[in-house]
Amino acid sequence: MPSASDRTTGRPGGRPAARDRIATKRAAEKARQEQARKRRARLVTGSVVAAIVAVIVVVAIIVQSARTDTADAATPATVAEGTGGAGFATGPADAPVTIDVYEDYLCPACRAFEEVAGDALDQLAAEGEALVRYRPVAILDRLSADDYSTRAANAAAVVADAAGVETFLEFSDLLFANQPAEGGPGLSDQELVSLAAQAGATGADVETGIRELRFGDWVARVTDQASQEGLTGTPTVLVNGEPLAVPTAEALLAAVQAATE
Structure with a gap:
């Protein structure tokens, strides 16, 4: 029957195997965290881009609305030809x-x-x-x-x-x-x-x-x-x-x- 020292020192893959499992687990956790970080970054970037696009759309709508509102504005009868109705x-x-x-x-x-x-x-x-x-x-x-x-x-x-x-x-x-x-x-x-x-x-x-x-x-x-x-x-x-x-x-x-x- 093997002694206690034999069991401790002779177990196949003893401490090195445990260290490998811990390292593998840490690497997997690190990879998971990195994936989560990238996913959050993509979500934030997407939200920022969406917000910018929304602002651009709103500004464009406001500008276009203003131009539409004044496109049919009453024009003085004496405006000159060739000025686009502006002089x-x-x-x-x-x-x-x-x-x-x-x-x-x-x-x-x-x-x-x-x-x-x-x-x-x-x-x-x-x-x-x-x-x-x-x-x-x-x-x-x-x-x-x-x-x-x-x-x-x-x-x-x-x-x-x-x-x-x-x-x-x-x-x-x-x-x-x-x-x-x-x-x-x-x-x-x-x-x-x-x-x-x-x-x-x-x-x-x-x-x-x-x-x-x-x-x-x-x-x-x-x-x-x-x-x-x-x-x-x-x-x-x-x-x-x-x-x-x-x-x-x-x-x-x-x-x-x-x-x-």
């Missing part, structure tokens, strides 16, 4: 040069541009040298307490619709001459109505259009359209589609001359 023109349609002017009525640089180049624009249109198309946009609503950019552009559209482009130009000059400071309240509806009357657009229909934002959706549409066309700031002035690097009277006249040579 008011002065000067002959067959002029050799077309000038597009994008302005926000709260923009101080737009006011400065009109002060130095407004007369040149008027003269170019009056002498038949250029078709000048004014495109009022509202990109600075965030800089006023009452969405003044939209309200002012709407008022300009109401004036153009009611009294024509020449009166619109007079009203635009008055808006810039009475431009409020950025960061505060804009002109009140009553002040806009008074300026419209001063320009030559009077009557209950004009007042109602200004107070009720008759062309507010139109302003949103043309602003969105300008953004899609690459507008990044105001004033932006295009001469035959080419932007002026610096919107000054000198640069404007030089660009017009170059375009006709």
Whole structure:
């Protein structure tokens, strides 16, 4: 009969076999944990991707909804051809040069541009040298307490619709001459109505259009359209589609001359 020492030392695979079983068990547990970790990672990644896709879909729906809502917006009767229903023109349609002017009525640089180049624009249109198309946009609503950019552009559209482009130009000059400071309240509806009357657009229909934002959706549409066309700031002035690097009277006249040579 084997002694106790024989049983301890002579058992086939004794301690080495036990260590192997433990190592195998640990390896299996480690593999199981790794699989579980990868499964959790896939679930988290899938959830994140799904959330991102959901956000993109929601944003796309909101943007598309906004565009759909403004696609059928009431349009002023006097908008110019060739502007996609987004501007008011002065000067002959067959002029050799077309000038597009994008302005926000709260923009101080737009006011400065009109002060130095407004007369040149008027003269170019009056002498038949250029078709000048004014495109009022509202990109600075965030800089006023009452969405003044939209309200002012709407008022300009109401004036153009009611009294024509020449009166619109007079009203635009008055808006810039009475431009409020950025960061505060804009002109009140009553002040806009008074300026419209001063320009030559009077009557209950004009007042109602200004107070009720008759062309507010139109302003949103043309602003969105300008953004899609690459507008990044105001004033932006295009001469035959080419932007002026610096919107000054000198640069404007030089660009017009170059375009006709």
